[in-house]
Amino acid sequence: MNRPDSSLDEKGVSQNGDPGGHLTPLTHTHTAAATPEPTLLSALKKDAEVKKVFLAGKEYYSEEGKTFELRLVGKIKQQLSTDPTLRPEYPSSLGLEEFTRRATEVALGKSSRAILENRVLGVQTPGFTAAVRLGAELLKHWYNVNAAWCGTVYLSSPCDDSLASIFQAAGIQDIREYYYWDDKQRCICLEKIVEDLERAPEKSVVVLSASAHYPTGADPSPNQWSAITQLIKRRRLFPFFLLPAQAFCSGDLERDAWPVQYCTSQGLELLCAQSFSHCFGLYGEAVGHLLCVLKHNSLLLSVHLQADKLVQSLWAQPSAGGAHVVATVLSNSAHIAEWQGEVQRIVERCLLIRAILREKLRLLGTPGRWDHLTQQGGLFSCTGLNGQQVEFLLNSRHMYLLSSGCLNVSAINGGNVDYIAQSIHLALTTSL
Structure with a gap:
């Protein structure tokens, strides 16, 4: 029986590129759609712009823009590493x-x-x-x-x-x-x-x-x-x-x-x-x-x-x-109290960032209401920006956020908040 998949050229290579005409198990594997965060992160790494801002990550970022380790967690790790009762099993x-x-x-x-x-x-x-x-x-x-x-x-x-x-x-x-x-x-x-x-x-x-x-x-x-x-x-x-x-x-x-x-x-x-x-x-x-x-x-x-x-x-x-x-x-109740104290400071910082961003947008006269920024909680916020505005931020301002207009609040800090507010203002006024 003749099958198109097994036809060989004069060099003995099948039309699908497989020597000898044998299909590999992965020949017909479908290409999966790329997930947003890794795609944006890859583009960020290639971006030479000094003011580029990555707002699509899922981790908590400190004021210095780095992923953050809790002090208590560091201490516990050190204690566990020297605990003679813990066996590798x-x-x-x-x-x-x-x-x-x-x-x-x-x-x-x-x-x-x-x-x-x-x-x-x-x-x-x-x-x-x-x-x-x-x-x-x-x-x-x-x-x-x-x-x-x-x-x-x-x-x-x-x-x-x-x-x-x-x-x-x-x-x-x-x-x-x-x-x-x-x-x-x-x-x-x-x-x-x-x-x-x-x-x-x-x-x-x-x-x-x-x-x-x-x-x-x-x-x-x-x-x-x-x-x-x-x-x-x-x-x-x-x-x-x-x-x-x-x-x-x-x-x-x-x-x-x-x-x-x-x-x-x-x-x-x-x-x-x-x-x-x-x-x-x-x-x-x-x-x-x-x-x-x-x-x-x-x-x-x-x-x-x-x-x-x-x-x-x-x-x-x-x-x-x-x-x-x-x-x-x-x-351990003492550990819980210390841990919650550290987490509370993280939460308070994120709330402060939301309030500062909202106020800066208000002072710029950015169209629309921005009260939703402070009514949301946690690390993430849906700004309300549409796809066209997100694309403007990416291409013109080197700001990386999800296509839905959602971003990681903790990635905003004293060094970039003015630039981010100005960029959002431009995205809305430019697209009007």
Whole structure:
């Protein structure tokens, strides 16, 4: 049988470039779309402009423009490195027990009824993305036991670009969006959130940011959370919370996790993907956690076994280093106080940056209202700039931010805030 793929030229090379006419396994691999942050970072490195500004990163940047290590974390690392009781050994597949216990407590509260009734499972993961992936895998296996779930997942618009592909990698293809951020009003639109979720099929999974929503920095108020939770409960939807930077929004662990705690108090089952990389400055150590809150204790063993089986096929064991640091801090009240003090100073700096940028835009007479800058929280802010204005900033002012107009507030400092404010002003006045 003649096949076009195997035809050879006079040198014995196939038309597809393979000597001998044999296809390699990767011949027909599709080129994936480039993710925004690495693409922008690559362009930044090639940019020779002295005033260039990178506002698309996910890390916390200090006033000097460098990623920041907390002093307490540095001390704990040093102490652990000389601790003779710590032996180099593989942790359990579900992670360090002390870490999962403390991570569960900071998300749900020590007095949580779900913890007291022993219907909570915590799994340490190698980072936030891994926690989301494990949650997606559990959902697929969990619901497919009785084939009751069609696999619909709702993501906020906008959201982290990688979220959809994480669920798709777990075999969940029905990914939809619910309206979240109103570009014109520059705020959350509860009415449209409710409208979209009212149409969601029963048992749909709704992915929710508990605090410091990425990339907008805008979070629902307690009253809005109450309305969303009651809708989820009434429509029999399943909440999947994201908590990637707990305490980085308000400076308080419990306050940032309140939506998760409220949802649990309403008797709902849920998943919550956590990360401690941001709030502990452990960017290179990928410390994540997946929290599973069940309705009944009788389900705990089966979910535990399923999680263990999935972990064995995904990464076998998480790394122990960063988890030891987090567990050491969260198990000592004095350490917690010192850590929260450092985090609070970070939060206060970000709030000050927001206020300064807003005031500079006001003094420049920049068109529009900018109060939303100080109404948002955490590291990120959705400015309200459109695609054309973002492109102007990139090409004419060497400012790198996400195409949605969202940026990392902590990357703004005393050395670049005037330039950034002037650039935003030009982007709006030039495009008028």
